[in-house]
Each structure stands twice: as structure tokens, then as C-alpha cells.
Amino acid sequence: MRYAFRVAYDGSGYFGFARQPGVPTVEGELLDAFKKSGLLGDVSKANYSAASRTDRGVSAVGQVVALNVLKTPNLRALNGILPRDIAILSAAEVPPEFDPRKKVVQKHYRYICEAPPNFDLEIAKEASKLLTGTHDFRNFCKRDRKSTALELKRVSVRGKKILTMDFFARAFLRQMVRRLASAIIAAGAGEMSIQEIERAISGKSEMAIKPAPAEGLILMDIKYRNLNLGTNAGYAEKFVNYLKEKHKSSLRSAAVLYTIMHSIKG
Numbered sequence: 001m002r003y004a005f006r007v008a009y010d011g012s013g014y015f016g017f018a019r020q021p022g023v024p025t026v027e028g029e030l031l032d033a034f035k036k037s038g039l040l041g042d043v044s045k046a047n048y049s050a051a052s053r054t055d056r057g058v059s060a061v062g063q064v065v066a067l068n069v070l071k072t073p074n075l076r077a078l079n080g081i082l083p084r085d086i087a088i089l090s091a092a093e094v095p096p097e098f099d100p101r102k103k104v105v106q107k108h109y110r111y112i113c114e115a116p117p118n119f120d121l122e123i124a125k126e127a128s129k130l131l132t133g134t135h136d137f138r139n140f141c142k143r144d145r146k147s148t149a150l151e152l153k154r155v156s157v158r159g160k161k162i163l164t165m166d167f168f169a170r171a172f173l174r175q176m177v178r179r180l181a182s183a184i185i186a187a188g189a190g191e192m193s194i195q196e197i198e199r200a201i202s203g204k205s206e207m208a209i210k211p212a213p214a215e216g217l218i219l220m221d222i223k224y225r226n227l228n229l230g231t232n233a234g235y236a237e238k239f240v241n242y243l244k245e246k247h248k249s250s251l252r253s254a255a256v257l258y259t260i261m262h263s264i265k266g
Contacts, residue, residue, distance in 0.1 A: 002047070003073055004094045007063040008087040008239065011245070012215065016056040017063065026054075026086060030065065033081040050106065051100040051222050055175070057214030061089070062108070064100040064220035064229060075235040087239030089231040093194075099123040099221070104170055106153065108221040109227035111212060112179040116189040121157065127197050128155040128165070130227030131180055134262040140180055141173035142211075148173060149203075157184060178211035185212065197212030 007030065010045040017021040019031070027050060034040035040048075048067040054060060073091050082088070132155050154168040165184060167177050183200065184193035201209045233240050 001072070001187040002065055002066060002068050002094050002096050002097060002098060002110055003091050004066040004100060004227065004229060005073070006086045006087050007065060008061045008089050008236065009059060009063070011054060011057050011059040013085055014056065014085065016052040017050065017052070017060075021222055024064075027065075029083055029086055032065065033078055034069075036081050037074070037078050038071060039069060039073055041070060041077075044068075049101055050238070051101050051104060052219055054085075054217075054219055055214050058132070058217045058219065060207070060219035061231070062219050064222050064224075066094060066098055066100045066233060068096075075232075079236055082239075084238055084242040087236035088232075089236055090226060090229045092229055094227060098227075101226075104172055104222055104223050105225055106168055106223040107172060107219070108223075109167045109172065109177045110218045110220045111163075111177060111216050112218070112249075113162050113163050113168070113181070113212065113216045114187065115159065115161055116185065118190070119163075119188045120187075120190065121160070121188060122189075123194070124157045124163075124184050126194060127184050127187035127192075128157050130194065130197050131201060132156055137176055137201065138203055139205075139207045139209055140176050141202040142175040155180070155184075157188075163188075175211045177208045178214065180215055181216070182212040183209055183215045217251070 010241050017026045019025050019027045020224050031043055040046055046067040051064040075088050075091060078088050132152050134151040136149045150171060152169050156166045158164050165181050183197055199205050
């Protein structure tokens with residue numbers, strides 16, 4: 001039997017998704033849980049594959065992995081084995097040839113950050129429209145392949161104090177979303193002109209566009225034909241409780257820092 005799994009995780013405590021020797025990774029924890037639950041024996045014989053290799057600090061609610069399993073998965077048991085900051089939200093049996101990386105129809109990433117002072121949302125939206133479509137994105141990626149041309153299907157930008165940027169495409173280059181977000185933020189802040197963005201996507205000039213911090217990026221969803229992997233919080237109560245606790249702690253920390261800052265200001 002072959003199964004696809006939808007995975008969510010808080011990436012802040014991991015050295016990225018993909019396995020690396022000697023450091024904690026999301027993929028490493030997943031494979032350990034599959035083995036401990038009796039779903040997986042030798043990973044090299046399971047035709048294991050993952051849809052996206054998210055970088056260190058990047059989180060997800062829509063990562064997809066697939067493997068040949070030794071028995072029908074029990075998601076409650078799997079989530080009981082996984083650490084609190086990783087959860088399997090759903091699973092479905094798939095054809096033997098299903099590859100979660102090669103069969104992607106569309107990926108959706110979201111970037112969230114605080115808006116810079118005097119941020120012009122309309123300019124940011126204009127920049128996002130320019131980036132949409134088929135371009136050479138060599139200036140918006142960490143180059144590890146020859147071809148850097150692809151189609152960015154849709155980009156949206158919204159928010160006032162907190163910006164939310166959504167990016168849709170069949171595939172993305174390495175660090176592409178973070179560099180796109182960085183350019184949109186720079187345009188809205190008046191640090192990068194629309195003409196500079198036009199020049200960056202022309203592929204005719206070299207421009208150093210730095211990636212925005214990884215902690216603001218979330219892999220939201222991956223779409224496939226004839227496969228709908230939804231979300232079921234009932235399978236991931238431990239993960240949901242972890243998120244609630246971390247959210248409360250973050251609010252408390254923010255309030256403490258705000259109080260200290262304004263006390264110094266007088």
C-alpha cells in the first residue's frame with residue numbers, strides 16, 4: 001500500500017525539513033515515527049518522497065510526503081509518537097506511482113511580517129503584479145540549477161501593521177518566496193523602485209536581493225489532481241495545544257518587551 005500524508009510543523013526548532021546528520025530535522029522525526037509505529041521498515045525500499053524541502057525556520061501546514069507502508073496508518077498513534085511541534089493532519093491511499101514532488105499542480109506559500117514605517121501598500125501591490133507571470137527569476141533565488149525561468153501564477157498582498165503575502169505557483173526555486181517577499185517589502189518601503197523590480201525580472205542584470213527571514217514563511221497548501229488532503233484537528237490535539245501555549249507565551253513576551261521599551265522612553 002502507498003499512502004500520502006499531510007504534515008504540519010513549527011519549523012523554529014529544526015534545521016530545515018530534509019534529513020541532515022547530527023541535527024534535528026522535521027523529516028528525521030517523521031521517519032522515526034513511521035518506523036516506531038510499524039509503518040516503515042527500510043526507508044530505501046519504501047519509495048519515500050516529500051513535496052518540498054523547506055529551509056531552516058520555515059513552518060508548514062500543507063507539507064506532503066508519500067511512502068509505501070507495511071500496514072494501514074493510525075494517525076492518532078502516529079501523532080502520539082511525533083514531538084509536539086509536528087503533526088500529521090490527514091492521509092489517503094494513493095496509486096503506487098504517486099510522487100508528491102512531481103505530481104504537484106500548485107503550491108501555496110504565505111509570508112507574514114510587520115510592515116515597515118510609512119509602508120505604501122498600493123506600491124507593494126503594484127510590485128506584486130509585476131512579479132506575477134512567467135519570468136526569469138535568477139535574481140530571486142539561491143542558484144542551484146541552470147533554469148531559473150518559471151510561472152508565478154498569483155501574488156496577493158494585504159494588511160496594515162501586519163503584512164500577509166500569498167504566493168501561488170506549480171514550483172518555486174530555492175529561497176524564491178523569501179526573496180520575492182523581500183522585494184515587495186522593499187518596494188512598499190520606498191527602498192526599491194518599480195523600475196528596479198522590472199530590471200530584476202528581466203534576467204538581463206545581476207541584482208543582490210536578500211531573502212526575508214525564514215521565520216515568516218509558511219507552506220500553506222499543495223494541490224494535486226484527484227487527491228484532496230484536508231486538515232483534521234482531531235488527529236492533532238497535541239500539536240494544536242502546543243500552538244496555543246506558544247501563542248500565549250509569545251503574547252506575554254511581547255507585552256513584557258513593550259512595557260520595558262516604553263518605560264525607557266518615559
